[in-house]
Amino acid sequence: MSGASRIYEKRLGDLDGLYRDSEAFAAEVSQRGADELVYVVHEQKYDSSPGALIIGTSTLLPGAVSTEFAMTRGHLHAVADRAELYHCLSGHGVMLLDTVDGDSLAVELTPGKAVNVPGHWVHRSVNVGEEPFVTLFCYSADAGQDYSLIERAGGMRTLIVKDGEGWSQIPNPDHRGYETAAN
Numbered sequence: 001m002s003g004a005s006r007i008y009e010k011r012l013g014d015l016d017g018l019y020r021d022s023e024a025f026a027a028e029v030s031q032r033g034a035d036e037l038v039y040v041v042h043e044q045k046y047d048s049s050p051g052a053l054i055i056g057t058s059t060l061l062p063g064a065v066s067t068e069f070a071m072t073r074g075h076l077h078a079v080a081d082r083a084e085l086y087h088c089l090s091g092h093g094v095m096l097l098d099t100v101d102g103d104s105l106a107v108e109l110t111p112g113k114a115v116n117v118p119g120h121w122v123h124r125s126v127n128v129g130e131e132p133f134v135t136l137f138c139y140s141a142d143a144g145q146d147y148s149l150i151e152r153a154g155g156m157r158t159l160i161v162k163d164g165e166g167w168s169q170i171p172n173p174d175h176r177g178y179e180t181a182a183n
């Protein structure tokens with residue numbers, strides 16, 4: 001299929017402020033290096049019109065900073081009503097979802113499972129496994145991403161943390177509410 005293709009990478013040094021434990025983050029940067037890849041997105045879009053789709057794959061490598069698993073920055077779509085499909089191709093992850101009004105969900109994804117993220121939901125991928133977590137995604141080409149809402153809110157409502165050999169979700173004590181952040 002013809003059209004613009006893009007590869008978008010995030011390295012450890014790009015993710016300052018994402019994890020709660022800033023000392024543990026600094027230690028990871030000095031140990032693993034600021035250039036270490038955390039996630040890479042391969043996307044393809046043939047057009048930017050409202051009806052067009054962006055499709056691609058997101059590959060989030062395994063890892064953790066202190067107790068928090070590797071994650072994407074997360075966002076609300078700039079055109080907030082735009083939805084997105086994520087279909088897990090490999091690995092073991094969680095799609096973390098919040099609404100501005102107070103709903104939160106953590107959807108576990110393993111190969112063959114999919115999550116249909118409605119518009120108006122903030123979303124982030126988390127890798128809770130030991131292999132790369134790879135999803136196929138599809139969303140409207142005009143959606144865009146708003147990264148500042150999560151930052152202003154002090155992070156998403158929930159943290160996905162190590163729990164023995166597995167993972168669990170705990171409330172994020174730094175979260176200030178999206179309602180306040182929006183004003």
Ligand SMILES: O=P(O)(O)OC[C@H]1O[C@H](O)[C@H](O)[C@@H](O)[C@@H]1O
Nearest residue numbers: 041057058072073074075137145
């Ligand atoms: O945009 P981030 O929160 O950094 O997450 C990385 C990527 O996640 C998903 O795969 C989205 O479909 C991409 O459009 C996005 O760029």
Ligand SMILES: [Fe+2]
Nearest residue numbers: 077084123139
């Ligand atoms: Fe998205």
